[in-house]
Amino acid sequence: MTTINRQWRLRARPVGMPTAETWEFAETPVPAPGDGQVVARACWLSVDPYMRGRISAGPSYARPVEPGEVMQGGGVGVVVASRNPALKRGDIVESMAWGWQDYATLDPRGTRKVDPALGPMRHALGLLGMPGLTAYFAFLDVGAPRVGDVVVVSSASGAVGQVVGQIANLMGCRAIAIAGGAEKLAWCRELGYDAAIDYKAGTLREQLAAATPAGVDVYFDNTAGPIFDAVMERINLRARIVQCGTIDTYNRPGQPDVGLRHHRHMLVKRARWQGFLFTDYVHRTDEGLERLSAWLREGRLRYREDIVDGIERMPEALLRVLSGANFGKQLVRVSPEP
Ligand SMILES: NC(=O)c1ccc[n+]([C@@H]2O[C@H](COP(=O)([O-])OP(=O)(O)OC[C@H]3O[C@@H](n4cnc5c(N)ncnc54)[C@H](OP(=O)(O)O)[C@@H]3O)[C@@H](O)[C@H]2O)c1
Numbered sequence: 001m002t003t004i005n006r007q008w009r010l011r012a013r014p015v016g017m018p019t020a021e022t023w024e025f026a027e028t029p030v031p032a033p034g035d036g037q038v039v040a041r042a043c044w045l046s047v048d049p050y051m052r053g054r055i056s057a058g059p060s061y062a063r064p065v066e067p068g069e070v071m072q073g074g075g076v077g078v079v080v081a082s083r084n085p086a087l088k089r090g091d092i093v094e095s096m097a098w099g100w101q102d103y104a105t106l107d108p109r110g111t112r113k114v115d116p117a118l119g120p121m122r123h124a125l126g127l128l129g130m131p132g133l134t135a136y137f138a139f140l141d142v143g144a145p146r147v148g149d150v151v152v153v154s155s156a157s158g159a160v161g162q163v164v165g166q167i168a169n170l171m172g173c174r175a176i177a178i179a180g181g182a183e184k185l186a187w188c189r190e191l192g193y194d195a196a197i198d199y200k201a202g203t204l205r206e207q208l209a210a211a212t213p214a215g216v217d218v219y220f221d222n223t224a225g226p227i228f229d230a231v232m233e234r235i236n237l238r239a240r241i242v243q244c245g246t247i248d249t250y251n252r253p254g255q256p257d258v259g260l261r262h263h264r265h266m267l268v269k270r271a272r273w274q275g276f277l278f279t280d281y282v283h284r285t286d287e288g289l290e291r292l293s294a295w296l297r298e299g300r301l302r303y304r305e306d307i308v309d310g311i312e313r314m315p316e317a318l319l320r321v322l323s324g325a326n327f328g329k330q331l332v333r334v335s336p337e338p
Pocket of ligand 1 (some may be wrong): 090160178276330
């Protein structure tokens with residue numbers, strides 16, 4: 001086993017879009033586990049939009065990373081040293097508190113032992129992890145879909161969105177994708193979305209009107225911004241709006257998110273707009289995984305991943321997600337799987 005632990009630490013908080021200089025690469029000795037802890041070697045690290053919020057100082061639902069600290073993030077890998085009787089060397093573990101580093105010291109709380117029978121190890125960061133479970137619980141619990149509902153999903157080809165569309169189909173809904181560019185739209189249609197809208201084409205409202213002649217019953221919003229405004233104009237009586245993400249705002253922290261006011265629509269349509277946070281559902285992980293992995297086994301779910309090789313490329317991978325260059329769940333392959 002190597003004795004070096006490569007890490008990415010926050011150098012300085014960015015203004016606007018981060019750059020490669022936002023973080024610095026460091027090498028430290030591989031740590032030893034404390035009582036009850038394990039040390040695990042990363043095979044895959046996750047790259048997610050929420051990471052932009054973690055390097056801003058503004059108030060959020062989680063503590064921001066301070067300059068000098070290891071960048072926060074999830075990972076999956078192999079236990080190499082254990083002082084926890086429930087986990088032994090060679091076990092596969094996943095944690096959202098991994099950090100951008102080769103070797104993570106993990107507390108029992110927040111560390112999940114991954115069952116390799118459920119799917120490829122990397123799925124623990126995607127379809128069978130935080131993004132897949134977000135899609136599952138946010139859509140089913142907050143979106144409360146009914147057969148025949150028209151469901152619109154923004155960021156529809158991404159880590160969360162591609163799962164929402166497929167579950168909507170499984171629930172007997174009509175699913176409409178909103179994404180950027182022809183390739184992503186084609187993938188959404190392949191997944192079973194009934195229609196796909198390119199919000200970058202400059203005709204969002206016209207495309208939405210054509211795709212949703214009977215209005216929108218569930219809007220699964222990953223973006224906020226102008227896409228939200230356009231969809232809100234089409235909501236039906238008792239529509240449900242799931243606020244899952246606001247990626248359009250992530251690179252403008254501290255600036256007001258100015259758009260249309262939807263109070264009248266909400267009142268007239270007696271609609272419900274509710275925020276969702278994955279961490280509120282962590283205790284239901286087993287229930288979600290059972291259903292998602294069964295659909296995967298039955299061939300009823302597909303999942304596209306976008307893989308970048310090498311821990312050196314973590315900043316680049318996050319910039320891909322924030323600029324829309326990623327196509328599917330963004331992952332970084334750090335070391336070979338056992
Ligand atoms: N609430 C929760 O617990 C929770 C959990 C997981 C994720 N989320 C949120 O869900 C959303 C999707 O996350 P994900 O992991 O599935 O990411 P993702 O969709 O795989 O990747 C991000 C995508 O966002 C789109 N995008 C970027 N800037 C945009 C903009 N200004 N306007 C519209 N679209 C833009 C890009 O796709 P296009 O090329 O299509 O523009 C990009 O590929 C994010 O907002 C994330 O924060 C929330």
